[in-house]
Amino acid sequence: AQTVTQSQPEMSVQEAETVTLSCTYDTSESDYYLFWYKQPPSRQMILVIRQEAYKQQNATENRFSVNFQKAAKSFSLKISDSQLGDAAMYFCAYRSGKGAQKLVFGQGTRLTINP
Amino acid sequence: KAGVTQTPRYLIKTRGQQVTLSCSPISGHRSVSWYQQTPGQGLQFLFEYFSETQRNKGNFPGRFSGRQFSNSRSEMNVSTLELGDSALYLCATAGVGTGELFFGEGSRLTVL
Numbered sequence: 001a002q003t004v005t006q007s008q009p010e011m012s013v014q015e016a017e018t019v020t021l022s023c024t025y026d027t028s029e030s031d032y033y034l035f036w037y038k039q040p041p042s043r044q045m046i047l048v049i050r051q052e053a054y055k056q057q058n059a060t061e062n063r064f065s066v067n068f069q070k071a072a073k074s075f076s077l078k079i080s081d082s083q084l085g086d087a088a089m090y091f092c093a094y095r096s097g098k099g100a101q102k103l104v105f106g107q108g109t110r111l112t113i114n115p
Numbered sequence: 116k117a118g119v120t121q122t123p124r125y126l127i128k129t130r131g132q133q134v135t136l137s138c139s140p141i142s143g144h145r146s147v148s149w150y151q152q153t154p155g156q157g158l159q160f161l162f163e164y165f166s167e168t169q170r171n172k173g174n175f176p177g178r179f180s181g182r183q184f185s186n187s188r189s190e191m192n193v194s195t196l197e198l199g200d201s202a203l204y205l206c207a208t209a210g211v212g213t214g215e216l217f218f219g220e221g222s223r224l225t226v227l
Contacts, residue, residue, distance in 0.1 A: 043220060044220045045218035047216075103158075103216060104160070
């Protein structure tokens with residue numbers, strides 16, 4: 001069974017600074033997807049960024065980028081120029097590439113932005 | 116394009132009752148999956164439906180069930196409610212061939 005681990009229950013960063021959230025996962029599959037989701041207090045889960053395992057290039061979405069280390073099974077999220085609106089719970093998630101839409105989530109990291 | 120719609124948003128039940136939650140997917144999305152979110156257990160997969168068939172099931176007791184209709188709308192039912200069933204229930208939908216799941220705002224269930 002696949003597992004996802006987020007070792008940082010809480011993180012804080014100064015506004016405009018950069019922060020990196022860590023995520024490791026365990027799988028025996030070669031075809032899979034990895035995601036970072038953001039859940040603000042409004043509680044709706046919002047997709048931040050996705051990475052296909054077969055792509056070597058790290059995904060980037062504006063201020064958000066990932067460091068995908070497939071051999072190490074590591075998938076960290078870097079947020080640049082942090083903004084107050086980035087404050088939320090961040091979840092790392094794994095999905096098998098075999099068609100089923102089942103996500104395995106990490107325990108989450110609560111990110112606080114200090115003004 | 117309308118998002119994933121979950122109803123009701125909030126509900127309060129007492130132990131022993133049953134509850135039905137509804138999820139309307141994004142137009143064109145045929146896969147619907149359900150997740151339970153609690154402070155202690157985090158986000159846990161309940162089940163997934165695709166074209167009215169359950170394709171995957173998480174490790175939950177038989178009191179948790181679901182179904183999907185021909186228009187892809189899905190319902191989940193929890194019978195004989197227990198205090199530990201208090202949670203945020205999230206529905207997620209996906210289109211064919213995409214890797215992304217889109218979530219609804221959830222249904223907050225409180226069991227007294």
